[in-house]
Amino acid sequence: MKYPKVYIVILNYNNWTDTIECLESVLRNDYPNYQVIVVDNKSPNNSMEYLKAWAEGKLDVWVNPAITLRGLTFPPLPKPIPYVFYFKEEAEKGGNLELENRLVNSIPPEITSKYPIVFIQSRHNLGFAGGNNIAIKYVLSKGDFDSIILLNNDTVVRKNSISELMNIKKKYGDKAIYSGRIFYYHDPQKIWYDGGHFNEWIGRTKHLNMGKYLHEIKNEPKVEEVIFITFCFVLIPKFILQKVGLLDESYFMYVEDLDYSYRVWKSGYKLYHVKSSEIWHKVGASSGEEEISEFSAYWMMRNRVKFIISKLALSKKLISLLLLTASRPIKFVQYYIRGNKFIISAQIKGFIDGIGKN
Structure with a gap:
């Protein structure tokens, strides 16, 4: 056609x-x-x-x-x-x-x-x-x-x-x-x-x-x-x-x-x-929310970790998780200063659940 x-x-x-x-x-x-x-x-x-x-x-x-x-x-x-x-x-x-x-x-x-x-x-x-x-x-x-x-x-x-x-x-x-x-x-x-x-x-x-x-x-x-x-x-x-x-x-x-x-x-x-x-x-x-919200912070982190663990080769998996973990302290300080403390707890929960869902 x-x-x-x-x-x-x-x-x-x-x-x-x-x-x-x-x-x-x-x-x-x-x-x-x-x-x-x-x-x-x-x-x-x-x-x-x-x-x-x-x-x-x-x-x-x-x-x-x-x-x-x-x-x-x-x-x-x-x-x-x-x-x-x-x-x-x-x-x-x-x-x-x-x-x-x-x-x-x-x-x-x-x-x-x-x-x-x-x-x-x-x-x-x-x-x-x-x-x-x-x-x-x-x-x-x-x-x-x-x-x-x-x-x-x-x-x-x-x-x-x-x-x-x-x-x-x-x-x-x-x-x-x-x-x-x-x-x-x-x-x-x-x-x-x-x-x-x-x-x-x-x-x-x-x-x-x-x-x-x-x-x-x-x-x-x-x-x-x-x-x-x-x-x-x-x-x-x-x-x-x-x-x-x-x-x-x-x-x-x-x-x-x-x-x-x-x-x-x-x-x-x-x-x-x-x-x-x-x-x-x-x-x-x-x-139904702003681009950065408790909902999006949780699911983006959870699914990013899930994807890394389930799809990437071992070397890339380890480096990705290491870099992600190392970047969190600075990010968490920024969220805290901006008054977005809820993002910190949401990302921590998302990280844990991302590992647990694989």
Whole structure:
């Protein structure tokens, strides 16, 4: 097919207003063959009912007129937008294809997808990996796709973001995963992620060009090979899913993207960063807190240690853990001075649990 089918997977936990804004941007993208899946990770705030109400046209969409990116999501798309709803167990068996097919011809013409939205309700909060895996199992059961895109719900996309990824994927092939350039939502010219590096000797990832403004980036190639991709925005072809498998649910939150990137890399496949595919990210919104919080401090430390112990070669494992341990006293003093004592206890607990979970 000239335009093979892509599934765009959006995971929601409580932040249904962000998810609606994300959907309003995604459903305008110019790639002509895609279907959207929204998985609600058992939100305690009744998120799924709000999402259904939005699709049915019973809930107004509001976007702050002062937001620079308002044009990506406003005015609101016409409603109702057809959808199907599944619980986890039905979705993982491939859903109801007959029902989905009946809804294909009822999509408003302003919406660029010809398929109904698929809403899936998880029975439990399964974390980032577990929630996304529900959608991946649904897609694999249907089998009618070329690639999936995992997209954070606290993002908005440019109209051509998906097309740019798919054009490069068509050129470079199925034996790779792909990412795009990610900006800060509240500072739209400032880069958050522009490709990623991973240092096995210190067990840390790095976002390239993080904190730089777009006008500061000169003469860089359109596509770069990298060794770490953030799963805030990632395209994974069917081939990779079949060879590498699902996301590792033991991480719950954070580092699952490093784990998957590393598995892809170590399997001999490629990771490509596509700078012409651009989205904007409300950094920190997916956890409902600031980027540095007790929640994130615990899970980042716990999963970093877990990854180091479970994935790295012995020499790199020992050096990474030694450097991590040696750096803590200085870090803890800084946290204490800044009044962030809770981060100290969270990281200590995370370190201990990271060792114990292997």
